[in-house]
Amino acid sequence: MTELFPVPAEFAKQALIDEKTYQEWYARSVNDPDGFWGEHGKRLDWIKPYTKVKEVSYTGDVSINWFADGTLNVAANCLDRHLAKRGDQTAIIWEGDDPNDSKHVTYRELHEQVCRLSNVMTDLGVKKGDRVTIYLPMIVEAAVAMLACARVGAIHSIVFGGFSPDALAGRIQDCDSSLVITADEGLRGGRKVPLKANVDKALETCWSVKNVLVVKRTGGNIHMVTGRDHWYEELTAKAGATHTAVEMNAEDPLFILYTSGSTGKPKGVLHTTGGYLCYASMTHQYVFDYHEGDVYWCTADVGWVTGHSYIVYGPLANGAITLMFEGIPTYPDASRFWQVVDKHKVNIFYTAPTAIRSLMREGEEMVKKTSRSSLRLLGSVGEPINPEAWLWYHRVVGDNRCPIVDTWWQTETGGILITPLPGATALKPGSATRPFFGVKPVMVDAEGKVLEGAVEGNLCLAEPGWPGQMRTIFGDHKRFGETYFSTYPGYYFTGDGARRDEDGYYWITGRVDDVINVSGHRMGTAEVESALVAHPKVAEAAVVGYPHEIKGQGIYAYVTLIQGEEPTEELRKELVAWVRKEIGPIASPDLIQWSPGLPKTRSGKIMRRILRKIAENEFGALGDTSTLADPTVVEDLIENRMNRG
Numbered sequence: 001m002t003e004l005f006p007v008p009a010e011f012a013k014q015a016l017i018d019e020k021t022y023q024e025w026y027a028r029s030v031n032d033p034d035g036f037w038g039e040h041g042k043r044l045d046w047i048k049p050y051t052k053v054k055e056v057s058y059t060g061d062v063s064i065n066w067f068a069d070g071t072l073n074v075a076a077n078c079l080d081r082h083l084a085k086r087g088d089q090t091a092i093i094w095e096g097d098d099p100n101d102s103k104h105v106t107y108r109e110l111h112e113q114v115c116r117l118s119n120v121m122t123d124l125g126v127k128k129g130d131r132v133t134i135y136l137p138m139i140v141e142a143a144v145a146m147l148a149c150a151r152v153g154a155i156h157s158i159v160f161g162g163f164s165p166d167a168l169a170g171r172i173q174d175c176d177s178s179l180v181i182t183a184d185e186g187l188r189g190g191r192k193v194p195l196k197a198n199v200d201k202a203l204e205t206c207w208s209v210k211n212v213l214v215v216k217r218t219g220g221n222i223h224m225v226t227g228r229d230h231w232y233e234e235l236t237a238k239a240g241a242t243h244t245a246v247e248m249n250a251e252d253p254l255f256i257l258y259t260s261g262s263t264g265k266p267k268g269v270l271h272t273t274g275g276y277l278c279y280a281s282m283t284h285q286y287v288f289d290y291h292e293g294d295v296y297w298c299t300a301d302v303g304w305v306t307g308h309s310y311i312v313y314g315p316l317a318n319g320a321i322t323l324m325f326e327g328i329p330t331y332p333d334a335s336r337f338w339q340v341v342d343k344h345k346v347n348i349f350y351t352a353p354t355a356i357r358s359l360m361r362e363g364e365e366m367v368k369k370t371s372r373s374s375l376r377l378l379g380s381v382g383e384p385i386n387p388e389a390w391l392w393y394h395r396v397v398g399d400n401r402c403p404i405v406d407t408w409w410q411t412e413t414g415g416i417l418i419t420p421l422p423g424a425t426a427l428k429p430g431s432a433t434r435p436f437f438g439v440k441p442v443m444v445d446a447e448g449k450v451l452e453g454a455v456e457g458n459l460c461l462a463e464p465g466w467p468g469q470m471r472t473i474f475g476d477h478k479r480f481g482e483t484y485f486s487t488y489p490g491y492y493f494t495g496d497g498a499r500r501d502e503d504g505y506y507w508i509t510g511r512v513d514d515v516i517n518v519s520g521h522r523m524g525t526a527e528v529e530s531a532l533v534a535h536p537k538v539a540e541a542a543v544v545g546y547p548h549e550i551k552g553q554g555i556y557a558y559v560t561l562i563q564g565e566e567p568t569e570e571l572r573k574e575l576v577a578w579v580r581k582e583i584g585p586i587a588s589p590d591l592i593q594w595s596p597g598l599p600k601t602r603s604g605k606i607m608r609r610i611l612r613k614i615a616e617n618e619f620g621a622l623g624d625t626s627t628l629a630d631p632t633v634v635e636d637l638i639e640n641r642m643n644r645g
């Protein structure tokens with residue numbers, strides 16, 4: 001029986017959405033979407049108000065339009081409209097890699113910086129609809145660059161600063177960017193990242209780029225190409241401090257973002273202006289129960305969709321105080337997150353399971369020695385959070401006081417889709433719980449038959465959808481239809497599997513491609529992994545299927561032990577028995593490989609497709625590995641696999 005965590009009384013008192021409101025709003029959002037979104041679309045400032053709300057078709061030549069005849073500007077919504085009321089309030093708290101380095105930027109200051117850069121971009125010939133690639137560290141200029149693109153109507157494509165020159169080049173070529181905005185070097189965990197040198201290398205194969213703007217971050221020695229490369233500071237200092245935002249149609253593109261590549265070649269996901277911003281700001285307000293003046297911190301990088309929607313666009317559209325962190329959770333030591341929480345009195349904290357699991361390994365003391373008394377709410381995103389990690393996050397980080405919002409969503413969805421609302425939802429560790437307003441989850445079996453009640457199946461989403469949904473794959477609308485709408489006609493297919501329980505709560509079981517079929521029993525990887533992680537000696541686990549003569553598929557588990565634990569034959573047996581007891585004999589691992597490291601994407605997600613290939617002894621067919629954080633991990637795993645024969 002799963003433990004239930006009701007809404008704490010203290011939290012309920014101030015919450016924006018209680019259970020009754022959730023039920024009422026949800027019912028209206030799916031029964032009368034035009035009425036519901038027609039009203040909530042007004043949370044934005046429109047230049048020309050919309051008269052149409054939803055025009056969506058998931059069949060035929062899939063087309064998705066929201067607020068289609070309205071016009072607005074995203075940067076004006078994130079900045080200009082706040083100036084009268086909160087011009088001198090902090091918009092961004094920036095915390096540098098070095099703990100002694102931080103600053104506050106007000107809405108007025110941010111507005112001015114964005115106007116200056118908008119003028120620079122216009123002078124460099126950037127026009128509405130042009131693509132701009134942003135390859136920056138987590139510095140304020142990253143947010144400025146995004147907002148300046150939005151202001152002039154250019155489409156930004158952010159490439160995470162940890163990506164290689166090749167990965168960067170591929171993403172520049174895919175969308176033909178004419179401008180790249182980068183920095184001399186980045187700074188992460190005390191180490192320098194050669195951003196400009198990477199750009200130089202990438203541009204050897206990119207002919208579309210005419211100009212490169214370079215922010216001075218470290219002052220490191222870099223090469224500037226005359227005529228092509230310009231110092232950001234020099235041009236913005238000379239540029240005008242005011243700029244009139246370009247009037248954009250609600251369906252004009254806002255950005256392209258490539259998915260993390262967990263399952264294969266990244267897709268250039270395209271989001272547009274009005275619907276995206278409405279959904280990002282609404283989810284930010286209600287999922288995080290954001291109140292005026294709260295200090296909110298999302299630890300993602302702006303290179304991921306989480307950084308787009310929940311560091312920059314959602315919070316700034318809401319006039320929030322958003323914290324941007326340049327560094328990493330373990331520098332100078334594993335207590336850094338909580339020191340930053342205390343330093344800036346953070347109220348709302350949003351991070352990823354991979355960070356939680358890695359900090360769990362370091363022990364409670366690193367957390368407990370800080371106060372964290374400002375924290376009111378915690379959040380998780382990116383992967384299923386194992387109940388073990390959830391309980392640790394709740395007890396150790398949140399002192400049993402803070403609700404946790406486990407938010408399920410995707411680059412493609414633009415914003416959070418399945419999540420608790422902290423003032424309304426009783427929590428179950430490991431469950432993303434219930435759909436947000438407008439979201440209609442549907443469970444289907446392999447043949448596409450819709451399943452009712454408490455079941456496990458493939459997670460799809462039904463029309464009309466929600467305004468923040470992606471509109472197409474940049475330059476390839478056919479692939480868009482094929483990838484998301486052809487597997488189960490009439491539905492958007494998420495690629496994820498889920499279980500719906502008797503209370504209507506959703507449990508994401510992992511990617512459907514990762515489902516294991518043992519002697520006819522289908523099993524999500526998340527469940528077996530969570531059982532392993534629940535063992536006191538296990539820090540992390542990844543489970544995949546491999547061909548098995550009798551069972552069809554066997555269970556192959558890669559296990560990382562907590563620091564100081566030795567891998568022994570005895571422990572191996574103990575773990576097999578443990579999973580057998582936790583889930584049942586059907587789930588007991590057939591093979592356990594000790595793995596000091598697991599292959600992860602740069603956003604920290606385990607790449608099971610690579611582990612599957614290794615388990616299958618197919619080392620030659622690892623597929624696209626360009627988004628891998630540390631390729632040497634794979635070599636080590638292969639070597640161990642071979643040693644075992």
Ligand code: ATP
Binds near residue numbers: 406
């Ligand atoms: P690609 O689509 O290129 O393979 P990706 O799916 O990892 O990469 P993202 O859009 O960054 O790219 O991640 C979305 C996926 O992350 C979801 O489909 C889901 O598998 C997983 N995910 C995100 N949040 C959660 C969550 N709270 N619980 C479970 N899974 C989650």
Ligand code: MG
Binds near residue numbers: 259495
């Ligand atoms: Mg995906």
